[in-house]
Amino acid sequence: MTDTENPETEDTPRDFIRDRIRADLDSGQNDAIVTRFPPEPNGYLHIGHAKSICLNFGVAAEFGGTCNLRFDDTNPAREDAAYITAIQDDVRWLGFDWGENLFHASDNFEQLYAWAQNLIEGGLAYVDDLSAEEMREYRGTLTEPGRPSPHRDRTAEESLDLFARMRAGEFEDGDRVLRARIDMASGNINLRDPVLYRIIRADHPRTGDAWCIYPTYDFAHGQSDAIEHVTHSLCTLEFEDHRPLYDWLLENLPVPARPRQFEFGRLNLGHTVLSKRRLIQLVEEGHVAGWDDPRMPTVTGLRRRGVPPEAIRDFIGRLGITKADGMVEMSYLENTIREHLNQTAPRRMGVLDPIKLVIENYPEGQTEELDGVNNPTDESAGTRKVPFGRELWVERDDYMDDAPKKFRRLTVGREVRLRFAYYVTCTDVIKDADGNVTEVRCTYDPESRGGDSPDGRKVRGTIHWVSAAHAETAEVRLYDDLFTAEEPGKERDWIEDLNPASLEVRSTCYLEPALADDDGVVQFERLGYFAPDADSAPGALVFNRTVSLRDSKPKG
RNA sequence: UGGGGCGUAGCCAAGUGGUAAGGCAUCGGGUUUUGAUCCCGUGAUCGCAGGUUCGAACCCUGCCGCCCCAGCCA
Numbered sequence: 160m161t162d163t164e165n166p167e168t169e170d171t172p173r174d175f176i177r178d179r180i181r182a183d184l185d186s187g188q189n190d191a192i193v194t195r196f197p198p199e200p201n202g203y204l205h206i207g208h209a210k211s212i213c214l215n216f217g218v219a220a221e222f223g224g225t226c227n228l229r230f231d232d233t234n235p236a237r238e239d240a241a242y243i244t245a246i247q248d249d250v251r252w253l254g255f256d257w258g259e260n261l262f263h264a265s266d267n268f269e270q271l272y273a274w275a276q277n278l279i280e281g282g283l284a285y286v287d288d289l290s291a292e293e294m295r296e297y298r299g300t301l302t303e304p305g306r307p308s309p310h311r312d313r314t315a316e317e318s319l320d321l322f323a324r325m326r327a328g329e330f331e332d333g334d335r336v337l338r339a340r341i342d343m344a345s346g347n348i349n350l351r352d353p354v355l356y357r358i359i360r361a362d363h364p365r366t367g368d369a370w371c372i373y374p375t376y377d378f379a380h381g382q383s384d385a386i387e388h389v390t391h392s393l394c395t396l397e398f399e400d401h402r403p404l405y406d407w408l409l410e411n412l413p414v415p416a417r418p419r420q421f422e423f424g425r426l427n428l429g430h431t432v433l434s435k436r437r438l439i440q441l442v443e444e445g446h447v448a449g450w451d452d453p454r455m456p457t458v459t460g461l462r463r464r465g466v467p468p469e470a471i472r473d474f475i476g477r478l479g480i481t482k483a484d485g486m487v488e489m490s491y492l493e494n495t496i497r498e499h500l501n502q503t504a505p506r507r508m509g510v511l512d513p514i515k516l517v518i519e520n521y522p523e524g525q526t527e528e529l530d531g532v533n534n535p536t537d538e539s540a541g542t543r544k545v546p547f548g549r550e551l552w553v554e555r556d557d558y559m560d561d562a563p564k565k566f567r568r569l570t571v572g573r574e575v576r577l578r579f580a581y582y583v584t585c586t587d588v589i590k591d592a593d594g595n596v597t598e599v600r601c602t603y604d605p606e607s608r609g610g611d612s613p614d615g616r617k618v619r620g621t622i623h624w625v626s627a628a629h630a631e632t633a634e635v636r637l638y639d640d641l642f643t644a645e646e647p648g649k650e651r652d653w654i655e656d657l658n659p660a661s662l663e664v665r666s667t668c669y670l671e672p673a674l675a676d677d678d679g680v681v682q683f684e685r686l687g688y689f690a691p692d693a694d695s696a697p698g699a700l701v702f703n704r705t706v707s708l709r710d711s712k713p714k715g
Numbered sequence: 716u717g718g719g720g721c722g723u724a725g726c727c728a729a730g731u732g733g734u735a736a737g738g739c740a741u742c743g744g745g746u747u748u749u750g751a752u753c754c755c756g757u758g759a760u761c762g763c764a765g766g767u768u769c770g771a772a773c774c775c776u777g778c779c780g781c782c783c784c785a786g787c788c789a
Contacts, residue, residue, distance in 0.1 A: 173729085197789090198789095199788085199789050201788090201789085231789065233788095233789085234788065234789080236788095237788070237789090287787095290787095291786080291787055294787075295785070295786090298785060299717095299785075300717085300785060301717055301718080301784075301785060302716065302717050303717080304717085305785090332787085333787065335787095336787050338787095345717095345718080346717045346718035346719085347717090347718050347719070347784080348717090348718075348784055348785050349718095349784070350718095351785085354786085354787050356787085357787035358787080359787085373787095375786095375787075375788085375789090376788070376789045377789095380789085396719095396720070396721090396782080396783070397782090397783055397784080397789095398783095398789090399719055399720060399783075399784090400718075400719055400720090400783070400784050401784090402719090403719095422720085424720095424721085424782095429726090435789090477727075477728090477738065477739080478727060478728080479727070479728055479729085481721090481727090481728075482720070482721065483720095483721055483722070483727095483728090483782095484720090484721070484781085484782055484783090485726075485727065485728095486726075486727095487726070487727065488725085488726050488727085488739080488740075490726085490739075490740070491726070491727070491738090491739055491740080494739060494740085495739090497751090497752095501751080501752060502752095506749075508749095532748085535747090535748095535749080535751090535752070536752060536753085565750095567750065568750095576748060577748095578748060578749070579748070580748095609748085610748045611748070618748090619750095620750080621748050621749065621750090622749090623749075682749085682751085684749045684751080685749045685750080685751070686749090687751095708749075708750095708751050708752095709750095709751065709752090710750075710751085711750055711751085712750050713750080
């Protein structure tokens with residue numbers, strides 16, 4: 160979606176950024192718009208990035224512009240080529256296409272170097288010999304102005320020579336930096352002579368060892384925007400302080416275009432963490448199984464969990480774009496996921512905590528096939544055959560001793576419907592020495608085949624089941640919030656807020672046979688939506704619970 | 716006590732001087748061969764205090780609260 164296929168419509172989202180773009184187009188400020196999504200290849204994309212992706216690519220599509228994918232690969236000490244391909248996979252999976260517009264900040268290293276020289280020549284930058292610690296001392300504090308470095312006034316000739324020697328590798332990492340010469344007393348600390356280039360001897364994924372000096376974010380980002388002719392450079396709120404520097408550089412350099420930066424509030428989601436630092440720590444310390452652990456808020460994790468990309472896009476769209484920073488409830492995401500899956504997921508039956516149910520008056524050895532509706536919200540989804548027999552698996556908590564009136568499921572003397580099958584009346588229950596129910600005994604009404612009684616008799620409850628003789632055995636992984644606290648780290652160390660029960664593995668579940676052939680997300684009736692895991696194999700099925708169904712059963 | 720932002724119901728969020736959209740959640744009620752879905756109903760005087768105005772969530776002033784910035788990270 161990088162050109163004019165999807166022009167702006169009346170139900171296009173509205174927010175302050177789109178309003179501004181519309182105004183810039185109307186006033187002739189811009190003939191066409193160009194945005195960019197600029198990830199640093201030092202980690203996997205998470206749902207917070209998805210917000211930026213949807214905004215940048217979305218806005219470009221709505222206004223008939225283009226959106227570039229640009230890697231901000233300016234720090235080889237932290238970045239890795241493996242992330243570059245993973246990020247591209249994730250963006251594509253989310254449903255966006257950058258066409259030919261794949262760029263890297265590193266494509267511009269030679270130009271950036273030349274521009275740095277321009278700055279030095281104009282007296283707007285200088286090479287500083289201060290150490291990192293010294294520079295911190297000279298910088299001042301939030302309330303006290305900084306002091307000029309002793310090298311601040313060295314001649315352009317000297318800085319030019321030193322800068323060339325930095326590039327040539329004559330100095331050690333950290334020995335010298337190139338700094339902009341702006342205002343050491345500025346209330347905005349980003350303007351107190353920010354570092355433009357530093358020496359880093361690390362192999363770069365794209366430029367190898369061609370360079371040992373690398374531009375900082377501030378010196379690379381705006382200029383890369385200009386080189387790509389980005390018109391609207393959309394970033395998160397924490398870069399608001401950098402905008403004066405972004406503008407200063409563009410105004411003092413012979414750039415080919417004049418992009419503008421706009422900031423919006425980043426996404427915060429409850430019961431999880433969305434900082435790259437913390438996500439990396441979760442992976443490295445083994446609190447999760449990897450970047451694609453289904454409990455992770457990463458794009459790849461959500462994908463493995465079974466979340467459809469449409470649901471992510473819809474979720475982001477519903478949030479809107481503003482400058483207020485809030486905390487979005489995880490349940491909002493879950494609800495959006497349910498909404499999409501409800502429309503698309505075929506219904507199946509699976510028993511996750513099985514107990515045996517025996518129909519005493521059903522002939523031994525007899526088997527039949529019943530029709531199951533695949534999706535009541537979509538008639539075109541059709542039906543499937545579900546095998547039935549004398550012995551079934553049913554859910555342990557669908558039986559209860561001395562059940563209260565409100566309990567609509569199995570208890571001795573009560574009649575319930577087996578979904579798509581028959582009415583059964585519970586006659587007895589068998590328990591082991593410890594009092595645990597091991598088997599539920601029932602009788603069935605042969606007249607109720609299909610789930611309706613010809614005499615019009617009603618039953619209050621319907622339960623799901625799987626024929627014991629035909630069941631597929633599977634492992635099912637149930638997930639809960641990764642963190643018990645809505646805001647991990649607010650009350651104590653964030654690691655302590657990890658939810659010890661975020662993963663529950665049910666190793667012996669019984670599924671109806673159709674599940675052996677399903678490869679997408681399905682609904683296990685009355686339980687939730689489940690997706691085959693990457694670990695799943697014929698004969699060794701593994702399902703992830705994407706999200707449970709809403710449950711309005713009375714408590715207790 | 717420096718600079719930059721933000722503050723509309725539990726959450727997200729419209730609204731930009733004319734008398735508070737919508738979504739999610741909650742709580743009621745209806746339908747239902749998933750206690751699902753679906754359908755109906757349900758809540759705010761807009762951080763606070765003054766001021767301007769016939770009239771302010773929207774304009775002015777002063778407070779209060781929250782977030783970001785002192786990486787040679789992005």
